[in-house]
Amino acid sequence: MEMHNPAVVNVRDGVAARLERLPLTRYQKLIFTVIATAWLFDSMDLGIMTFVLGSIKAEFGLSSAQAGMLASSSFLGMLIGAAIAGMLADRFGRKPVFQVSMLFWGVGSLLCGFAPSVGWLMVFRILLGFGMGMEFPIGLSIVSEIVPAKNRGRYLAVLEGFWPIGFIAAGIATYFLLPMIGWRGIFIALAVPAVFVFVVRRYVPESPRWLESAGRVVEADSVVASIEASVKKCLRGRDLPPVAAVSSAIVSAVPRAARFVQLWTDGYARRTVMTWSLWFFALLGYYGLTTWLGALLQSAGYEIAKSVFYTIIISLAGIPGFMFAAWLLEAWGRKPTCALALLGSAAFAYLYGQAAATHAPLIQLVGTGLCMQFFFFGMWSVLYAYTPELYPTRIRATGAGFASSIGRLGSLLGPSIVGMVLPHTGQSGVFTLGAISFVIAAAVVVILGVETKGRPLEALSQ
Template sequence: MVLERLEALPVGSFHYKLLAVTGLGWLFDSMDTGLIAFILPVLAKEWQLAPAQMGMIGSIGLIGMALGAVISGTVADHLGRKKVFSITVLLYSIASAMCALAWDYTSLLCFRFLVGFGLGGELPVAATLVSEYAPSRVRGRFIVLLESFWGLGWIVAACIAYFFIPVYGWRMAFGIGALPALYVFLIRLHMPESVRYLLAKGRVQEARDIVVKLEEKLHVPVQPFTSDHEILPPKTVVSFRELWKKPFISRTVMLWLVWFGINFSYYGIFMWLPSMVFQQGFTVVKTFEYVLVMTLAQLPGYYCAAWLVDKLGRKYTLSAFLLFSGVASYFFGHAATATTLMVWGSVMSFFNLGAWGVLYTYTPEQYPTTIRALGSGWAAGFGRFGGMAAPLMTGIVIGRGFGFGFVFYMFAFVFLAVAAVVLSLGIESKQKDLESITTVSRVS
C-alpha cells in the first residue's frame, strides 16, 4: 500500500530538502512581515502618518492574508499543494516589488494587500505539504522546524533594517523583499506533489511513482506493488460544511479561536514592537538593535517546542507556551528600564513563536487529507481577522492616550484565554498516522 510505504520511509535527504525548500518560502514571508514592522516608524516620520494610519498599513496586509489563506486552502484541495504554493510565492514577490514603487499612502495600502494575499496563501499550504510527507514519528518536529524559518526571516529583516534602511531608505528594503520571485524555479525543481493528495484524487500511479523514486533516493529496497488496486480514502464532499460536522466541529471551533487569539496578540505586539521601543526614547538604530536581540530569542523557542511537541504532546505544549506568552507580554508592557524591556521581550519572543510552531503542527492533524488544506486554510484565514484588528486597535488605543501597559493587559488576557480553549477542547495527535487521527463523513 502506498501510504504504508510512504510512512515507512527513513528520514533522509528528501525530507530535509523538502523542509529547506518550504522553509525558505517561510523565511521570505517572515522577512516581508518583519520589514514592514521596521519600516513603519521611518515611514510614519517621512509621510507624517497618524497612529491609526500606521495601524492600517499593518492591518491591510492581514486582510489579504485572511483571504489568501481561505482561497488557497480551498484551491489546494482541488489543484494540488505544489501548484498553489508556487503561485502564491510569485504573487507575493511581485507585490513586494510594487511596494518599493508606492507613491502615496493609498497605493502602499493596495500593494500591501496583495503582498498579504500571497503570503497568507503560502503558509497553510506549505505546512500541509510537509505534514503529508513527514513520517508520524517526527512530523511534529518537522513542522515546528519549518516554522522556525519564520524566526530566521525576522532576523534577516532586522539585519536589512539595521544595515540598509538608515543608509538607503525604506524603498530598498521593499525591493529586497521581491527576491523570492527567483525562488519559484527552485520549487518547481525540488518539490513533488503530495502523495496523499494524489491518492485522494484517484491518481494512484503518480503516487506510486513518487514513492518508488523516494525509496530509490533513500536507498530502500524497492518492491513492486503487488496489486493493481489501491485502498483509496473514502470519497468526500470537499466543502466548507464538512468542517462543521462531527467529529470536526469541536476541532474547528478550537482552531478558529486559537488562530484568532494568537494572531491578535502576535501582530498587535510585533507589528508595533519597533515603534514601541522607538517611542520609549531610543534612536532608530538602537531600536533595531534591541528588537534584533528579542528576535534572536525566537530560535531557541522553536527548538524547545520542536523537542517537546513529540515528547509532551501537541495539546499541552501549545497551551503551556500560550500561557507563558501571556505572562511575558504582561511584564513586557510594564517594563520600566531598558534591561527589563529586553529580558521580557526576549521571553515573550521565546514562548510566542514556539506556540506558533506547535499550532502549525497541530492544525493539519485535525482533518483528513481531502479537507486538510481547506480546514487549515480556513483556520488560518479566520485567525488573520485577529491579526488585522490588533495593529489597527493598538494604534487607536495609543492615539487616544492609553499607555502601553493597558495594551499589554489586553494581549496577556487573550493569550490566557486561548490557552484555556486548547486545554478544554483540544485532542492529542502526537505520533499518530494522519489517516488514523480523523475520519470524515462519506458521500451518501
C-alpha cells in the same frame, strides 16, 4: 500494478503505509529545506513592517491609527489568500498553488517599493499579504504529508522556526540597509527571492497523499515510487523497510464543493471551533504587539536605529523558543506544549508592558522582551505543527487555510486596535490586552483540543 477504484482507496494498500515506513533521509530533508527556504523569504517580507513602520510613519506623517491600518493591511490580504489557497490546494494540488503564492508576494513586495502614496502602499501590502496567506497553509500540508509521523511534529515546528529567523534577518537587513537605500529599497530587494519558485518547481513533488485522496491513484503510485527510489539511493541501495498497515480506514474522494462543509461534519466541528478560536486570539495578541514593537520603543524615547537594534536583540530569543517547542511537541505532546507557550506569552507580554510603561531599566525591558519572544515563537511552532494534523488529507489544506484565515482576521484587527487603544491606555494597557488574548487561546486548547502526538495522519482522521 493493481488498479483501484479512483473514488475509494484502501489506505492499507495505499500511499500512507508506503510513506510512513520510509526512513528519514537527505531526500525528504531536501524537500523540507526547499519549503523552509521559501517560508524564510516569506517571513522576511511579513516581518519587515515591524522594522520600517516607524520610518514610513514619519515620512507620510501618519497618526497612530493610520499607522495601525497600514500595518494591518497585509493581514487583510493574508485572510483572503489563506482561505482561497486552502480550497484551491485541495482541489488542484499543493505544488501549483504553492508556486503561484510565491509570485504574488514577490510582485507585491516589488510594487511596495514604488508606492506613490500611503494609499497605494496599503493596496500593495494587501497583494503581498495575499501571496503570503496562500503559502503558509500549503507549505504546512506538503511537509505534514511527506514527513513520517514519528518526525512530523518536530519538522513542522522547525519549519515555523524559519519565521523568527526570517524576522531577525529582516531586522538585520533593515539595520544595515535602511540608512543606505531607505524602506523602499528594502521592499524592492525582498522581491528578488520570489525567483526561488523555480527551485520549488524542480525539487518539490506533488503530495502523493493528496493525489490518492483526489482519486488519482496511478499518479500517486508513480510519485511514491519516485520517492522510494530516491530514499533507497540515499540508503546506498539498502532495502527499504516492509510496508506495514497504517489504518484500515477508507479514504474517499469528496465532492469539491463540499470541502468547506466537511469542516463542520463527521466529527470535525469541535476541532474547527477550537482551531479557529485558537488562531484568532493567538494572532490578535501576537501581531497586535509585535507589529508595534519598534514604533513603541521609538515612542518611549529610543531613536530609530536603537529601536530596530533592541527589537532584533529581543527577537533572538525566538530561536531557542521554537527549538524548545519542537522538542517538547514530541516529548510532551501538542496540547500541553500549546497551553504552556500561550500562558508563557501572556505572562511575559504583561510584564514587558509594565516595564515599557514605567520606563524600567533597559536590562529589565530587554529581559522581559526576550522571555516574551521565547514563548511567542514556541507558540507559533505549535500552531503550525498542530493544525494540519487535525484534518484528513481531502480537506487538510482547506482546514489549515481557514484556520490561518481566521487568524489573519485577528492579525488584521490587532495592530489597528493597538493604534486606537494606545493613546488612551498607554503601553501597559496594550500589552495587558495582548496577554488576555493569549489566556483565552490557552483555555480553548485545554477545553476543546485533542492530542495528536506520534499518530499517523490517517489514524487522526478517524
